[in-house]
Amino acid sequence: MQIPEAFCTRMQSLLGSEAPAFFAALQQPPFHALRRNPLKYTQSQLEAGLPFPLRAAPFSPLSFYVPDEFQAGRCPLHHAGVFYMQEPSAAAAVTVLDPQPGERVLDLCAAPGGKSTQIAGALSGQGLLWSNEVVRSRVPALLSNLERWGTRNAVISSCRPEILCQALEGFFDRVLVDAPCSGEGMFRRSEQAVSDWSPAHVSACAVRQNAILDSAAQALRPGGVLVYSTCTFSQEENEGVIESFLKTHPAFSLEPCGLSAGHPALDGLARRIYPMDGGEGHFVARMRREGEAERLPAAPAPAPSAAAQAMLASLYRETLAGTPAQIGEKLYLLPPDLPSLHGLGVVRAGLLLGEEKPARGGRKKGDSRFVPAHAAFMAVKPDMLQACLSLSAEDPRVLAFLHGEELEAPETLHGFCGISVEGAVLGFGKCSGGRFKNHYPKGLRML
Ligand code: SAM
DSSP states (O other): OOOOHHHHHHHHHHHGGGHHHHHHHHTSOOOOEEEEOTTTOOHHHHHHHSSSOOEEOTTOTTEEEOOTTOOGGGOHHHHTTSEEEOOGGGGHHHHHHOOOTTOEEEESSOTTOHHHHHHHHHHTTSSEEEEEOSSGGGHHHHHHHHHHHTOOSEEEEOOOHHHHHHHTTTOEEEEEEEOOOOOGGGTTTOHHHHHHOOHHHHHHHHHHHHHHHHHHHHHEEEEEEEEEEESOOOTTTTHHHHHHHHHHOTTEEEEOOOOOSSEEETTTTEEEEOGGGTSSOEEEEEEEEOSOOOOOOOOOOOOOOHHHHHHHHHHBSSOOSSEEEEETTEEEEEOTTOOOOTTSOEEEESEEEEEEEEOOTTSOTTOEEEEEOHHHHHTSOGGGBSSEEEEOTTOHHHHHHHTTOOEEOOTTOOEEEEEEETTEEEEEEEEETTEEEEOOOGGGSOO
């Protein structure tokens, strides 16, 4: 790795006597870590399910270092959304945000969704997660990661921050800005990050970060919490952005971020994490908007749809919170606390249950049938499903399913049916006559 000289000079003056340890760490391989999904697995289930011991990372109680050779894509538990692969210090931002069940939380720069999945875990299905990603081509990965995680109560949008935050002024209890940055904390993982780096790029990032924070402030209610994070070390993009934000937003003040890992910044209120702290590199600061406010009301819920209600009953043994709704051909379970979604680039609201399709030949014109969605299965545990083919990790049908093959199944299973491995749902299929026809989405299949 050819590190730019100007970057070295900056780090030398930033770190002083700690610079040699930093430069030595830059020559080491990057950390690998996972974060457990509390919606799906307990700590002891995860320990029992993985072939290596878990070593805790200091940035979140759910993060653990994994061996370099671990290939998550080959692990069925990863396909089941039991964990998310995430550079360990990246978990610090949501630890500092500290979302609570029932709150409204905005993740303004969300793709590919590492921090959104962590927020969804903390909300535990209660309240609202709004995950926004302005770059449209990055939204499918965000959607797929939130589906695999089993998120029921999220809105996913692709909207410019200034438009979104103006429309949702004062709506959120917590807002996370995990800002696009010069990515100095990615140097060990990405040659591209190294070659893209320049002092001009750092300055351009700082200008953009200030603009995003301006918007974010608008979406936050008085008394709410705003967290700013980057994966870069530059003072211009970190302390510089916060200081300039605080100058122009007197209603905001820094508060202790409650994280002991890493190095102190901004009078000890914020944190900087370097490779010698056990993570690739992050900066996190937490601010509060002064005042108190009544919660802004949610928009009136749409009329519940009978078709969505029927689909819910056909899939699940228990009632899930929310409004069953039909929008076009698609059936959803909408979270209880939604604002108006109009004009905000929303690509998903709540849980996609399934889709109405024309009936296959031979029936009357206008007849339709409902086909469930992959997301509908991923959002629950196997025992909540009306029907599930429950497999152990050793069963060869687990890998066969992930490869997209048709499986053998008990004759007693009939119709749409989940499939699970060691207590976590992998997807679904359609059973008939002792066969399980595979519905694992093609783009997710193991090659
Ligand atoms: N929070 C994500 C996660 O944990 O997976 C990572 C977010 S990444 C650091 C920053 C994101 O900001 C990128 O997905 C990028 O596309 C997006 N972005 C780029 N320009 C932006 C802008 N002007 N406003 C808001 N977001 C922007």
